[in-house]
Amino acid sequence: MSAPILGPGFNALFYKECLRFWKVAFQTIVAPVVTTLLYLLIFSHVLESNVKVYDGRVSYTSFLIPGLVMMAVLQNAFANSSSSLIQSKMMRSIIFILLPPITSLEIFCAYVFGAMVRGLCVGLGVWLITFPFVGAAAAVPQQPLWALAFAACGSAIMGTLGLIAGIWSEKFDHLAVFQNFIIMPLTFLSGVFYSIHSLPAFWQSLSHFNPIFYMIDGFRYGFFGIADVSPWRSLAVVAFFVIALSIIAMRMIASGYKLRQ
Amino acid sequence: MNPVSNKTAAVNVDDVCKSYPNVRALNHVSLRVEQGEFFALLGPNGAGKTTLISILAGLTRADSGHAAIMGHDTIADYRDARKNLGVVPQELVYDPFFSVRETLRFQARYYGVPKPDAWIDEILHNLDLTGKANENMRSLSGGMKRRVLVGQALVHKPPVIVLDEPTAGVDVELRQNLWTFIKRLNGEGHTIILTTHYLEEAEALCNRVAMLKNGEIVALDTTANLLRGMSGITVQISADTTPVSWAPRSSAQASGAFGFTLSGYAELESLLAAFREANIAIRELKLGEADLERAFLKLTSHTAVAA
Numbered sequence: 001m002s003a004p005i006l007g008p009g010f011n012a013l014f015y016k017e018c019l020r021f022w023k024v025a026f027q028t029i030v031a032p033v034v035t036t037l038l039y040l041l042i043f044s045h046v047l048e049s050n051v052k053v054y055d056g057r058v059s060y061t062s063f064l065i066p067g068l069v070m071m072a073v074l075q076n077a078f079a080n081s082s083s084s085l086i087q088s089k090m091m092r093s094i095i096f097i098l099l100p101p102i103t104s105l106e107i108f109c110a111y112v113f114g115a116m117v118r119g120l121c122v123g124l125g126v127w128l129i130t131f132p133f134v135g136a137a138a139a140v141p142q143q144p145l146w147a148l149a150f151a152a153c154g155s156a157i158m159g160t161l162g163l164i165a166g167i168w169s170e171k172f173d174h175l176a177v178f179q180n181f182i183i184m185p186l187t188f189l190s191g192v193f194y195s196i197h198s199l200p201a202f203w204q205s206l207s208h209f210n211p212i213f214y215m216i217d218g219f220r221y222g223f224f225g226i227a228d229v230s231p232w233r234s235l236a237v238v239a240f241f242v243i244a245l246s247i248i249a250m251r252m253i254a255s256g257y258k259l260r261q
Numbered sequence: 262m263n264p265v266s267n268k269t270a271a272v273n274v275d276d277v278c279k280s281y282p283n284v285r286a287l288n289h290v291s292l293r294v295e296q297g298e299f300f301a302l303l304g305p306n307g308a309g310k311t312t313l314i315s316i317l318a319g320l321t322r323a324d325s326g327h328a329a330i331m332g333h334d335t336i337a338d339y340r341d342a343r344k345n346l347g348v349v350p351q352e353l354v355y356d357p358f359f360s361v362r363e364t365l366r367f368q369a370r371y372y373g374v375p376k377p378d379a380w381i382d383e384i385l386h387n388l389d390l391t392g393k394a395n396e397n398m399r400s401l402s403g404g405m406k407r408r409v410l411v412g413q414a415l416v417h418k419p420p421v422i423v424l425d426e427p428t429a430g431v432d433v434e435l436r437q438n439l440w441t442f443i444k445r446l447n448g449e450g451h452t453i454i455l456t457t458h459y460l461e462e463a464e465a466l467c468n469r470v471a472m473l474k475n476g477e478i479v480a481l482d483t484t485a486n487l488l489r490g491m492s493g494i495t496v497q498i499s500a501d502t503t504p505v506s507w508a509p510r511s512s513a514q515a516s517g518a519f520g521f522t523l524s525g526y527a528e529l530e531s532l533l534a535a536f537r538e539a540n541i542a543i544r545e546l547k548l549g550e551a552d553l554e555r556a557f558l559k560l561t562s563h564t565a566v567a568a
Contacts, residue, residue, distance in 0.1 A: 012370030020358050092354040096413065099318055099348055100371035101340035261281075261321040 009102035010110050017114025021080055028076070028118060033125040036072045040064060040130060043193060053195045054226045062138055063220070065130045066147070067192035070154060070219045072126045074212065077119030077155040078162040078183055081111045085166025086175050094259065104254040108163065108246070115159025116152065123151060146231055147222025153238045154215035158183075160245040167252050167259060186212045196228050211241050269332040271296045271421045271452035272317060277326035279312055279476075286312040287323070288476040294454060294469075296331075296420070299447050301463035301484070302456045303557055304473035310456045311351055313473070314425050318348045330421055344372060347414035351425040351456075353406050355398040361385070361409055362394045365416050372417035384412045387442040389435060404431045411439065415446070422446065423454045428462065440466065460557055464488075472557060495549035496521045496529060500542060504535040518545070 021028040044061040053063040088094040097107065131139050141147040161183070169175040190212035196204050207213045208229075218234035221227035227234070253259065272294040279287040287309045294300045302310050315321035316328050319335050319342065328335045333342035356364060362381065369377030385391045388408040393401060398409065411427055424443070428436045444466065447453050457463055463470060463484070470487055472480040480487060499518040503511045511519040523529055529548075536543055 008373035008375075009371050012367055015370075016359075016367050019363075023358055088356070091357070092352055093356045095320065095350055095354060096356065096368060097371070098320055099343060099346075100368070100417075101343040101373075102371055103340070256322065260319070261315065 006106055006109055007103075009100060010106035013097065013102060013107065013110035014113050017080070017084060017110055018117050020084060021114070021118045028080070029121055029125060032072055032076055032122045033129060036068050036122075036126045037129055039068055040133065044133065051194070051198075053198075054224065057226065058224050059134070062134050062224075063195070064193065065127070065134065065139065066141075066220045066223045067216055069123045069127045069130075070151065070216045071187055071192045073119040073123035073151055073155050074158045074187060074215065075119075075183070076122040077115040077158040078165075078179070080118040081115040081159045081162035082166040082169075082175055082178070083162075084114070085111065085163060086169050086172060089166070089169075089259075090172070098260060104250060107253050108160075108250050111163050112156055112159040112246075112249075115162055116155040119155035119158065120151060123155075141223045142225045143222045145222070147219055149235065150215055150219040150222060150238065153235075153242055154212075154219065157211070157215070157238065157241050157245060160242070160249050163249050164245065164252065167249075167257060170258065186210055190216050191228065192216060211237060214238055268296055270294060270329070271298065271331060272300075272454065273327075273329045273332075274313065274317075275327045275329075277313070277316060277323045277328060279309075279316065279321065279323050285476050287316075289326070290473075290476070290478055291326075292471055292478060292481060294421075294452060296452055297447070297450055298469055299444075299453045299467045300455065301467035301470040302454060302473065303460065303463060303470060304456075307475075308473040309476040310473055311425060312476075314348065314423050314454075314456070317423065318346060319343060344417070345420050347417065347419035347422045349410050349414040349422075349424045349427045351429075353403060353410070355401075355406055355409065357397070357399045360395050360397055361390055361401070361412075364398060364409060365412050368413045369416040374417050377416060380418065381412075381416065384415055387438070388412055389438060404435060407431055408435070408439070420450070421452045421454070425456050426458065427455070428457065428459060494523050494525065494529070496523060496532065497545075497547040497549075498532075498536070498543055499545040500536065502541055504539040504541065507532060507535055518547075 040061075043064055047064075048060045051060045053060060085094075088097070127139065165175055165178040169178065189207070190210050191207065196207045196213065196217075199207065214229070214234035214237040217227045217229055218231050218238065221231040221234070251257075270293045272292075274290055274292045277287050277290045278285075290309070290313060302313065304310050312321060316323050317330060317335060319339050322336070329338075330342040331345040333339075333345060335342045359367070362385075365381045365384065366377060369381065374380075382391070385394050388411060390405065390408055390412065393405060398406065401409065407427065407429065408431065411424070414422060414424070422443075427443075428439060431439065440462070443453060453466075455463060455467060467484055469483050470480065471478050497518045497520050503519045507521065511521055513519065521532060523532065533543075
């Protein structure tokens with residue numbers, strides 16, 4: 001009988017990754033939920049009566065909620081894998097993962113799945129806490145499979161990107177550059193707070209080069225059945241990034257890039 | 262004598278080279294450690310010991326040559342090679358999120374040990390950590406963290422155990438407990454490879470010794486043979502002068518005494534007779550026997566001169 005693709009090394013590392021963030025859940029789950037709630041309170045209060053989205057078919061607060069949920073999912077998925085890896089590299093405890101017979105695929109999957117679990121936990125928390133703002137009926141996705149597919153793919157992409165960033169970074173400063181100059185601008189300029197149809201033509205075109213735009217737009221389609229671009233096109237773009245980034249991350253781990261000398 | 266046998270070597274290093282920018286860390290190193298040996302890897306700082314261990318553990322890739330653990334190549338057959346190896350790293354590293362027991366459980370499960378708790382309890386007992394099992398790693402002293410590292414290396418019961426400076430920072434009593442435990446494991450058939458700065462530990466524990474300097478093996482022999490090579494004795498004599506016939510063989514010591522290296526106690530009698538005949542009063546006499554430290558210093562200083 002051949003060995004399973006993901007063996008006990010994966011199970012242990014995946015569980016460790018989940019337990020790691022769960023032990024500091026106040027910092028890793030509760031705090032981002034509260035921060036996202038503040039965004040919702042401020043933006044919905046200021047813009048609800050001033051901004052029309054999807055030709056007025058959806059209220060601004062309802063529109064904002066999926067964007068904020070997805071933003072929380074993406075940022076926390078990235079934070080989990082990147083911080084876990086850079087911490088273990090800086091403290092040199094990465095040796096405990098490099099010494100055992102864990103395959104590159106197992107290491108990759110454990111970090112990415114751990115990141116997805118944290119991202120989705122925070123997203124779930126944000127989603128539940130928004131019920132009082134729009135009512136449970138309005139908060140439930142009309143097409144939950146689309147919403148789930150984009151949440152899963154989006155968190156996988158950002159978990160993988162966090163893994164790449166964690167491997168590439170040699171100090172916390174490098175990771176901060178990655179986070180503040182790449183992830184944060186791409187997230188904020190992806191249509192979390194607005195529909196790209198409200199932008200001038202140039203910025204609308206530019207938004208189509210932002211992969212996070214497709215994650216959020218596709219996720220929003222799951223809620224309202226309305227989106228700025230076709231959900232199939234968004235899914236194709238997202239799937240491409242899942243595959244491309246996974247190949248890059250796997251090659252980095254397998255070659256021992258910045259992990260083994 | 263190198264106890265080569267037909268059994269698969271516990272560790273086989275074949276013509277391994279490794280360079281870092283501006284440093285040749287290992288230069289065509291070959292060595293074979295048999296199963297069940299208690300083997301010492303000695304050398305000054307920067308000799309290449311940790312690089313060699315890292316290559317065995319798969320943490321570093323050799324530029325050329327091969328290394329194998331229990332017959333499994335560390336690159337081509339890395340999973341089986343790593344299953345057969347436990348490493349206590351030199352650096353005091355730990356994951357601050359977890360307790361001692363969690364740390365050991367995770368390490369056991371990385372290796373696929375299905376029910377590790379009974380063995381973990383035994384390890385904790387032998388390393389005197391039972392009372393700390395549920396404490397967070399951050400709260401442990403340096404010596405305790407070092408012992409957890411030893412536990413992590415043993416948790417999957419590997420046939421080959423590499424201990425890179427395992428007793429650094431561990432107090433004397435616990436060091437003795439640790440060695441008793443390691444000796445027991447060796448007695449049960451585990452191969453132990455040890456690097457240490459405490460040469461008396463290597464002398465007392467190890468059957469065979471390799472000495473590294475500047476990335477090359479300068480001595481590889483049984484501990485007994487190395488000591489036999491140093492079978493002479495050293496004598497320090499405090500006196501106003503030294504007999505003329507012995508002057509070429511004397512060396513001035515920092516303490517003002519004269520130092521002599523003799524082939525054995527028979528020659529000591531001749532030396533003392535020369536002092537008597539020359540009517541030179543001896544104020545103080547100190548004898549030193551052969552030990553691994555002298556062998557180590559002799560071999561490493563010799564190659565330094567040769568270089």
